[in-house]
Amino acid sequence: MNIVSRVTNIRGNGARAAGSRRDHKSPTLRSHDVKRVRAIVSTDETGKGGSGAGAPAGSAGTGRNLIQLITPDGERVSHPEFDPWVKDIGDEQLCSLYEDLTAIRRIDVEATALQRQGELGLWPPLLGQEAAQVGSARALRHDDFVFSSYRENGVAYCRGVDLTDILKVWRGNASSGWDPYTVNMATPQIIIGAQTLHATGYAMGIQNDGADSAAVTYFGDGATSEGDVNEALVFAASFQVPLVFFCSNNHWAISEPVRLQSHVQIADRASGFGIPSLRVDGNDVLAVMAATRVALDRARRGGGPTFIEAVTYRMGPHTTADDPTRYRDANELEDWAAKDPIDRVKTLLDRKGLLTEQFRQHVRDRADAVARELRAGCIGMPEPEAMDVFKHVYSAPNSWLDRQEDHYARYLASFGDPAGATSQEGAR
Amino acid sequence: MTQMTFARAINSGLRKSLENDPKVILMGEDIGTLGGVFRVTAGLQKDFGKHRVVDTPLAESAIIGTAIGLAYRGYRPVVEIQFDGFIYPAFDQIVSQVAKLHYRTQGAVKMPITIRVPFGGGIGSPEHHSESPEAYFTHTSGLRVVTVSNPQDAYTVIQQAIQSDDPVLYFEPKRRYHDKGEVDEGIDLRTATPMGEARVLTEGTDVTLVAYGPLVKTARDAATAAADEGISIEVIDLRSLAPVDYATVEASVRKTGRLVVTHEAGQSGGLGAEVAASITERCFYHLEAAPVRVTGFDVPYPYSKVEMHHLPSMDRILDGVDRALGRPNSLSGLEG
Numbered sequence: 162m163n164i165v166s167r168v169t170n171i172r173g174n175g176a177r178a179a180g181s182r183r184d185h186k187s188p189t190l191r192s193h194d195v196k197r198v199r200a201i202v203s204t205d206e207t208g209k210g211g212s213g214a215g216a217p218a219g220s221a222g223t224g225r226n227l228i229q230l231i232t233p234d235g236e237r238v239s240h241p242e243f244d245p246w247v248k249d250i251g252d253e254q255l256c257s258l259y260e261d262l263t264a265i266r267r268i269d270v271e272a273t274a275l276q277r278q279g280e281l282g283l284w285p286p287l288l289g290q291e292a293a294q295v296g297s298a299r300a301l302r303h304d305d306f307v308f309s310s311y312r313e314n315g316v317a318y319c320r321g322v323d324l325t326d327i328l329k330v331w332r333g334n335a336s337s338g339w340d341p342y343t344v345n346m347a348t349p350q351i352i353i354g355a356q357t358l359h360a361t362g363y364a365m366g367i368q369n370d371g372a373d374s375a376a377v378t379y380f381g382d383g384a385t386s387e388g389d390v391n392e393a394l395v396f397a398a399s400f401q402v403p404l405v406f407f408c409s410n411n412h413w414a415i416s417e418p419v420r421l422q423s424h425v426q427i428a429d430r431a432s433g434f435g436i437p438s439l440r441v442d443g444n445d446v447l448a449v450m451a452a453t454r455v456a457l458d459r460a461r462r463g464g465g466p467t468f469i470e471a472v473t474y475r476m477g478p479h480t481t482a483d484d485p486t487r488y489r490d491a492n493e494l495e496d497w498a499a500k501d502p503i504d505r506v507k508t509l510l511d512r513k514g515l516l517t518e519q520f521r522q523h524v525r526d527r528a529d530a531v532a533r534e535l536r537a538g539c540i541g542m543p544e545p546e547a548m549d550v551f552k553h554v555y556s557a558p559n560s561w562l563d564r565q566e567d568h569y570a571r572y573l574a575s576f577g578d579p580a581g582a583t584s585q586e587g588a589r
Numbered sequence: 590m591t592q593m594t595f596a597r598a599i600n601s602g603l604r605k606s607l608e609n610d611p612k613v614i615l616m617g618e619d620i621g622t623l624g625g626v627f628r629v630t631a632g633l634q635k636d637f638g639k640h641r642v643v644d645t646p647l648a649e650s651a652i653i654g655t656a657i658g659l660a661y662r663g664y665r666p667v668v669e670i671q672f673d674g675f676i677y678p679a680f681d682q683i684v685s686q687v688a689k690l691h692y693r694t695q696g697a698v699k700m701p702i703t704i705r706v707p708f709g710g711g712i713g714s715p716e717h718h719s720e721s722p723e724a725y726f727t728h729t730s731g732l733r734v735v736t737v738s739n740p741q742d743a744y745t746v747i748q749q750a751i752q753s754d755d756p757v758l759y760f761e762p763k764r765r766y767h768d769k770g771e772v773d774e775g776i777d778l779r780t781a782t783p784m785g786e787a788r789v790l791t792e793g794t795d796v797t798l799v800a801y802g803p804l805v806k807t808a809r810d811a812a813t814a815a816a817d818e819g820i821s822i823e824v825i826d827l828r829s830l831a832p833v834d835y836a837t838v839e840a841s842v843r844k845t846g847r848l849v850v851t852h853e854a855g856q857s858g859g860l861g862a863e864v865a866a867s868i869t870e871r872c873f874y875h876l877e878a879a880p881v882r883v884t885g886f887d888v889p890y891p892y893s894k895v896e897m898h899h900l901p902s903m904d905r906i907l908d909g910v911d912r913a914l915g916r917p918n919s920l921s922g923l924e925g
Contacts, residue, residue, distance in 0.1 A: 306661070340697040347661070348694060352685050358651050359686070362658020362666075369614070369640050369664075376658070389682075392651035399646050553696040554730055556754040560785070561832035562730070 225426060225440050227472055230447040233500040235508025237447075246451040252515055258299065258446050259510060260524050262291045262503045265315040267528035269477075271535050272314075272328065276481040280539050281331045285312045289444070289476030292502030293409050295319060296449025297471070300457060301377060306367075307346035308360035309379040310353070312409070316379060320344040324531065325538030334542050336553075354380055354387035357406065361393045364402035364466075375403040375460035377453075383414025385430060386422045394434040394468070403460035405453065406436070406468040409443060411475035416488040431468035443471030444502035473502070547573060590773050596629050596766040598740035599705075601774060602747035603630065603667065607637050610665060613751060616643045616652055617669030617705075626671055627707060627766055649679035656702050657686055665701045667751055673708040673760075674717030674890075680725070687756045688731030703750045704758045708736075709803040709853050710900055711764040713893040720890050721854035726758050727831035727863070734831040735784055736760035738805030740770035742828065749784040757784075760830075762803035787834035789841065793823035796910050797841040799850045799864055801827035804901060808851060811906040822910065830860055838864065839871050846877035847913040851901045856884040883909035 228243055250258075269287050276284040287294065294315030301307070301320075309316055314327050317339075326338035330349065337348035350356035360378035367374055384390050385408060397404050410427050412419050423430065431438035437459075441452040449471055456467035474497040478485050510516040551566040593601065606613045615630060615637075621644035624631030634642035645652050649670060656666035670676045676683075683704065690700050710719030726734050733755050737743045743761070750757035782788060790805070791812050800808035805826045812822040823841050827833060842848050848868055850861035865880035883901045891899050911918035 308658075336693045336695060341661070341694060342697060347698075352681065355654065355682065355686055358654025358682065359658040359661060361651070362655030362660075363662050364658070365655055366659045366662030366664055370662070388678075389650055389654060392646075392648040393654070395646050395648060396651050396655055553692045553694075555733075556691055556696065556699055559733075559832050560834070560836075 225428065227440055227442040228448045228452055229442040229445050230451060231445045231505050231509055233444070233505050235505045235512060237509055240448075240451075243448065243451040243455070246454045247447050250447060250450070252513060255447075255506070255510065255513075256515060256520065258295060258450075259503070259506045260527055261295045261299070261319065262446060262506060263524050263528050264531045265291050265295060265318055266503060267532050268314065268318060268324065268327075268535055271532040272331070273477070273481060275328070275536065275539055276331070281328060281481075282333045283480050283482060284331050285314075285480045286475075286477035287312050287315055289474045289497060289502065290409055290411055291315055292446035292506075293407075293443035293449055293471040293473045296446040297377070297379075297407055297453040297469075300450050300453035302374065302457075303345060304372070304374040305345065305457070306360075306363055306374070306376050307379070308356040308363065308376065309346065309349060310356065310381060310384070311349040311351055312381070313349070313379045317344075317346060320346045322346065323538075324535045325542060328535065328539045329542065332539060332542060334545055354384035354390040354393075356380065357384070357390045357393035358396070360404055361396045361400075361402060364397065364404040364460075365400055368400065368402050373403075373461045375405060375457050377405040377407055377457075379407045379409060381414060382408060382410040382412065382419045382422055382427055383417065384408070385427055391434075394431065394436060394466075397466040398435045401463075401465035403463070404466040405456040405460060406431070406466060407453070408468065408470045410470050410472050411443075412473075413475050413479070413485070413489070415479040415483060416485075418489075426470065428468060428470035434468075436466050436468050438468040438470065440470045440472065443473030444500050444505070446502060446506060474500070590771045592769055593740055593772050594766065595740045595743050595761075595768050595770070596627055598744040598770070598772050599629050599747050599761065600631060600633070601772070602744040603633060604636070605774070606667070606748050606751045607633065607641060610751075612663060612665045613667060614641050614643065614659060614664050615667050615669070616645050616656060618645060618647055618652070618671050620644060620669050625669060627763065629705075629707075629761070629766075630669070649675055649677075650682050653679040653682035653687060653702075653704070657682065657690065657700065660700050660702055661698060665703075665751060667703040667705065669705045671707070672718045673706055673720040673722055676706060676722060683726070683732070683756075683758075684729050688729045691755070692731055699754045700756045701751070701754050702756045703747070703753075704756070705747075706758060706760050707763040707766075708760045709762050709764060710890060710896050711803065713896070716890065716892075719896065721852065721885065723758070723760055723830055723852075724854055724859050724863075727860055731756070732831060733757045733785070733829070734760070735829050736762065736802040737828065738762065738765070738800075738802060738826050740768070740772045741776075742826075744772050744774065745776055745778065745781050746784055746828070748778055749781070752778070753784065760802060764803050765806065768806070782828075785829040785832060785834060787828055787837040788826045789837065790824040790826050791822065793821035793845065795821045795845055796847040796849055796913050797823045797825060797838065797845045798906070798910065799825045799827055799838060799848065801830060801852065801860075804851050804853060804906075807901065807903050808906060811903045811910065814903060815907060815910060820910065820914065827864075833860075833864060833867070835867055835871060838868055842868050843872050843875045846875055848876070848880040849883060849906070849909045849913050850880065851883040851906050851909070853885045853900055855887040856882055857887050859884060878913050878915060881909045881913045 272284045275281045298316040298319035321344050322339050329335040329338040341347045357378045360376040364376040428438040428440040439452045441448050452469050459467050620630040621634035621642050652668050656668050659666045687700055690698050726732050737746050750759045798808050808824045812824050815822050850864045861882040883906050885899050908919050
């Protein structure tokens, strides 16, 4: 792609109303811009970007084009292969997707604020990855089952997880937030890539049951280096299970750029396992939805697993404990801000004349309501009891643990006031 | 009652489980067509099909990880880790996932997974084929760990393990696979000795000797030999390693006042240390002597020409018994 036109695109950040790009008087390139141009080259949508590591010699990759249906400028471009998969997405559904994207960003921002205010121990922001999560999650049926990492809180929202439940684990009030069977989504997995095997096994179960549902597993670019992910790909291919591998290539695994994980495009790894893959613009909610539907359809028809690489970008830190300014160039962030997943839908809606003041107000109101609910639910969350520490380790009595539980209850009781004892323990 | 080998008894228990519960599914390397490298699963794939007795690719972490997914889906997977020393690639999935999922999901997701592990030495194998890794797992909360010492228990306990809603590591003493014994295949699991209970094998009054798995036979031999010298040993087959049935061990030690624990695994941080410490805490004033451990050494499992030095033998166990009794022994005259 022509570098100058790309710079122009950045200038024409989709956050502005349609048409404003051309009106915007771009100043001539300054030295700052030249530096940025370099960053663009190293972080283009080949997904090999990341300025934190030097380009490895002989870095390969087919440079496969991204599946894209909405450009960063908010233009709906036709794609003969994938258009049919989203032909049911009319104006109303597009507005609804925009609402979800906006609500999820607001949840993420609010949760980050709650962490800064000391209400959460930690939060893994998903800023910038909203389209990858919404587009895929909204392609699923209720009876499909999701095994995700810790960053798919937008997916959880789409699955219908209660907002407060999303925060429980991050506030430290429970070991997990929800019953996986109520929403058919496992609770967040923290061990990188471990969940891909669980999804594979679950899909083996679906296959044995003769059902037409599918399992979907979310993981990042860093996870593709893990043995578990590679073993999951082997098993999924061997048994041809109904499974979608959804890799959110957000370019960073804490401080490590994606090029440290792979010398080929992530999607190209799948072919080595005999698994078909799709490489999609992860910031394009419609393209992500189309790709996920293709993969799900294959799974339901007994066609086996599919690997999707959603090329997106982690615009925030790894978690609230991380400081990305220590390892990545601010220009890179700017480049990706120009490819923002929400702005492009907004621009598209505007082009279609759907971005009325009434609709905008509706979206704002919903985001506000979601934020209020999240905050109230977080702060009002009931505190766990001291003896909860012993619960659910086993499903049946265990003489070792029962004895420890009994002894600790006696210890607490020795204070006379168990509540007082608990608070003293907590203060130590 | 039927006379059968240890391996055959496990096979029969697995068969019964497959027959009784359509959610039971067997997975592992070479367990299908071949019937397992020890033939423990011989004939099962032929009778129950490839979807219930699954030959998997060679990836231990995936064997456990996919079993977790199947458990999520309501299955009751029984997986085989081909040899003790091959379990480590699956360690993360066992310790971080299998053991914690019930806790993590606050009881919403059950993990009724049975992990069968042939373990222990004495068969002249190369490296990684003779290990006793049980303490890694007894130290991990959320797991139940059992081992068996005779064909009847092998048959019964494998079925109890499969019925358990908690994950169970079922350690099979591979050097006893070909030992024969009487097995009552009609045993009622509801009235059989529960999986978590230890068993007093020979009653005695002088020393309590705690053993499990492959060394139970050695311990019994030691008790027989000691009887000739007028020493009465009470042999306890621990059976459950996590949790240990301390009530049974404690009752015995209160009677004998002396405790010897033996296992093939290395001494430091091993199960013997845990048993000795717990019994000391529970009935210190009934002990006439410090508990004694007779174990493998803190060495990598040795090559086969010297493994007999590593494995506790009947004589080494009796030397430990002498120590507990304050009789002349190999360490007489040494402090501590």
